[in-house]
Amino acid sequence: MKKCLLIIDMQYDFMEGGPLAVAGGLSLIPKIQKITTEYDIIFSTQDFHPKNHIGFASSHNMTPFTQKDGEMLWPDHCIENTKGAQIVAELDNCIPQKNKYLKGLYKTNGYSIGEHAEFMNMIKQFDQVDICGVAFDYCVKSSAISIVKNVKHTRVLTKLCKSVNPQDDAKIHTELISAGVELID
Numbered sequence: 001m002k003k004c005l006l007i008i009d010m011q012y013d014f015m016e017g018g019p020l021a022v023a024g025g026l027s028l029i030p031k032i033q034k035i036t037t038e039y040d041i042i043f044s045t046q047d048f049h050p051k052n053h054i055g056f057a058s059s060h061n062m063t064p065f066t067q068k069d070g071e072m073l074w075p076d077h078c079i080e081n082t083k084g085a086q087i088v089a090e091l092d093n094c095i096p097q098k099n100k101y102l103k104g105l106y107k108t109n110g111y112s113i114g115e116h117a118e119f120m121n122m123i124k125q126f127d128q129v130d131i132c133g134v135a136f137d138y139c140v141k142s143s144a145i146s147i148v149k150n151v152k153h154t155r156v157l158t159k160l161c162k163s164v165n166p167q168d169d170a171k172i173h174t175e176l177i178s179a180g181v182e183l184i185d
C-alpha cells in the first residue's frame, strides 16, 4: 500500500512570532520531522497570497479577525515570495521541490488544496494520505475534506496539528468524521 504524508502550511507566518501565529506551531517541527522517515513520499501545501488577497482584512479596510459575508478576515500573511510564506527550513529540507503545492493565489479563501486540480488528480494514486500541520481548524480541515473524496484512507494526525481556536477542536473532529476522514491520535 502506497502511503504519503501531507504537511499543511508549516510556514513562518503561522509560527510563533508571525502575523498569524498558531500557538504551538513551532513545537510541531521536530515531531513532524521525526515521522517523515516512515513515508514513501512527502508532500506539502503552502499558503501563498497576492498582496491584496480577498481574505485579508486590509483589502477591505476592516479589522483582522472580524467577518465579512460570513468569512473570517485575517491579518496579512504568507504574501507570495516573502520570507513569511516560506516553509520552515527544518521541514522544507524534507520535501522535494516538485512536491510543494501552492494554494490561495486565486479569489478564494485558499483554505483547501482542493482548489489545486493537478494536486487533486495526483493524489488519487495513493491508498492512504496522512495529514498534519496548521491550522487544524481551517486549512487542515478543509484540505482533508477535499482529499477524502479522492483517497479512501485520508487520515489526520491530530497530535501533529494545531488550531487557531483550539476550543473548537471537538466540533472540528465531528465535521471531519462525518466527511469520512479518519482521526489518528
Ligand SMILES: [Zn+2]
Binding pocket: 047, 048, 049, 055, 077, 078, 104, 109, 110
Ligand atoms: Zn491564508
